[in-house]
Amino acid sequence: MKDMVYLQDKNTSSEQNTIASVESKPYRLQINDVLSIDIKAIDPKLVSIFNTTNVGTAGGKSESTLYFEGFTIDDHGNIRVPILGEINVIGYTLEEVRVIIEKKLLEEYFKTEANIFVTVKLAGFRYTINGEVGQTGTKTLFKDNVTILEAVANSGDITAVGNRKEVTIIRQTPTGVQMHDIDLTDRNVMKSPYYYLQPNDYIYVKPLRQKTWGTGQTGIQSIGTIITLLSLATTVYFIIKN
Secondary structure, eight states: OTTTOSSBOOOTTSOOOOOOOOOOOOOOOOTTOEEEEEEEOSSHHHHTTTOSSOGGGGGGSOHHHHHHHSEEOOTTSEEEETTTEEEEOTTOOHHHHHHHHHHHHHHHTOOGGGOOEEEEEESSEEEEEEESBSSOEEEEEOOSOOBHHHHHHHTTOBOTTEEEEEEEEEEEETTEEEEEEEOTTBGGGGGSTTSBOOTTOEEEEEEOHHHHHTSOSSHHHHHHHHHHHHHHHHHHHHHHHO
16 A cells, blocks of 8 residues: 555654645746747737737647647747747746747837737647556646646556656756656655656656566455466376376
8 A cells, every 4th residue: 555555644753734845937948849829919900910820729729730830949949920030939938938029029010009918828738658657658738837646647547566656757958858756655745846747758657576577466466376376386286296
C-alpha cells in the first residue's frame, strides 16, 4: 500500500493537513511553441485583417488544426503576424507578448478609442508521458496550469507495476535540459518546483522490479505463479522418480 497510495503523510512526528504548494512561475516561451492570438475591437472589421482565423475558439479544435492555424515560434524566436510582420517573443511570458502586440497596434495602426483587446494563449498545454501508465503518448490539455497528478490522471493513471516513488520529469529550458525524480507517494511533492508542469515536459514512469520478475502484478497473482511453479516442479520430480 505504501508503494501505491498518492500523497501520503510520511512525517509521522507531526499532524499537518495543509501543504502549501510551490507557486507556479510564469512560463517563458521557447522555440516551436504554438501561440493562439486573438485581436478584437469595437468594430470587428478593423481587426479582421490581423486575424488569419478565429483562433479564439481554440478549445474546440484539434491539435493538428491548432498547429496549422496558430503562430509557431521559429528557430530565431520570432512569430509572423499578418500586417505586423515578425515579432520576437522568445523568453517572454504570454502577458508580455500581449503587451508588445497591443502597444504595436496602438502606436502604428489604431487610436485608443478603438478599444483594442488582445488575447495571447498557448495553443494547448502539451506534454509527453511514457512508461508504466494506462495511455502513453503526447497529450494536449486546454488549461493554463497542469500539475503532475493531473497529467498522470489524464493518462489513465500509473499501472500497478509503475514506480510512483521515482517519476522522472525531463524539462527543456533555455540553459539546457533538466532531469528530476519526484515521489508521488509523498504529499511534500506539492512543494516541488516540478509539481507544476511546463509545456513540452516529458514524463517517464519507471517500472517496479517485480515486473522484470514476471511473477504477477499483485500479491495474489504472485502467489498463484509460485504455486504453479511448485506444482510443476513436483510433477516433474515424481515423473522422473517413477
